[in-house]
Amino acid sequence: MLNVALPKGRLGEKVYAMFEAAGYPCPSIKENTRKLIFENEEKQVRYFWVKPSDVSIYVERGAADIGVAGKDILLEYEPDVYELLDLNLGKCRMAVAAPKDFYDDGEKTLKVATKFTNIAANYYNSIGRDIDIIKLNGSIEIAPILSLSDVIVDIVETGTTLKENDLEVKTEILPISARLIANKSSFKFKGKLIESVLKSIEKQVKKDD
Numbered sequence: 236m237l238n239v240a241l242p243k244g245r246l247g248e249k250v251y252a253m254f255e256a257a258g259y260p261c262p263s264i265k266e267n268t269r270k271l272i273f274e275n276e277e278k279q280v281r282y283f284w285v286k287p288s289d290v291s292i293y294v295e296r297g298a299a300d301i302g303v304a305g306k307d308i309l310l311e312y313e314p315d316v317y318e319l320l321d322l323n324l325g326k327c328r329m330a331v332a333a334p335k336d337f338y339d340d341g342e343k344t345l346k347v348a349t350k351f352t353n354i355a356a357n358y359y360n361s362i363g364r365d366i367d368i369i370k371l372n373g374s375i376e377i378a379p380i381l382s383l384s385d386v387i388v389d390i391v392e393t394g395t396t397l398k399e400n401d402l403e404v405k406t407e408i409l410p411i412s413a414r415l416i417a418n419k420s421s422f423k424f425k426g427k428l429i430e431s432v433l434k435s436i437e438k439q440v441k442k443d444d
């Protein structure tokens with residue numbers, strides 16, 4: 236059996252559709268239940284839905300052989316896994332955003348609110364800017380509005396959340412998309428199975444291009 240961790244939610248549904256089209260269907264997954272684990276014995280595949288930010292934990296520790304995680308999560312937590320393929324799904328950007336009239340004159344320590352403390356620290360370190368990181372868990376856009384921070388480092392997809400909160404992108408840090416990842420020892424011991432999934436998924440990615 237190949238254990239596959241899928242990110243629960245909209246992205247996960249697209250990812251599952253890709254696995255299905257690649258020849259690894261599991262029809263019971265579409266039944267509207269609260270079950271979290273589904274398997275197709277004939278295809279030797281078992282899917283489970285986990286929180287998107289937890290996928291890499293399951294894969295790193297071998298509870299899942301492969302999984303799909305956003306590049307943001309991989310950069311933030313740096314899990315010890317193989318990154319096999321860019322699925323070209325869930326595309327967005329990691330960006331610095333702030334109120335329209337904000338200008339960083341570089342004079343005092345910059346207050347940065349974010350869920351992605353590692354990504355933010357690495358970015359500001361690379362440009363030699365002193366920052367004070369404020370770790371938040373969601374609704375990051377509120378921070379500069381209430382003067383909790385000067386700027387935010389967050390994911391921007393359509394840009395609607397920024398716009399509706401009178402913020403704008405100041406700098407784009409990185410493009411983000413979903414990646415197929417594998418546990419390192421599974422890649423060795425279930426190599427054939429993982430290789431064949433990888434090849435079929437690769438074809439789907441090219442087709443969708």
Ligand code: PRP
Nearest residue numbers: 373374389390391392393394395396397
């Ligand atoms: C993400 C991100 C932004 C929003 C960007 O939030 O943190 O708030 O999506 O999308 P947009 O550019 O299309 O508006 P998410 O929905 O994951 O919630 P949270 O960060 O507030 O938990």
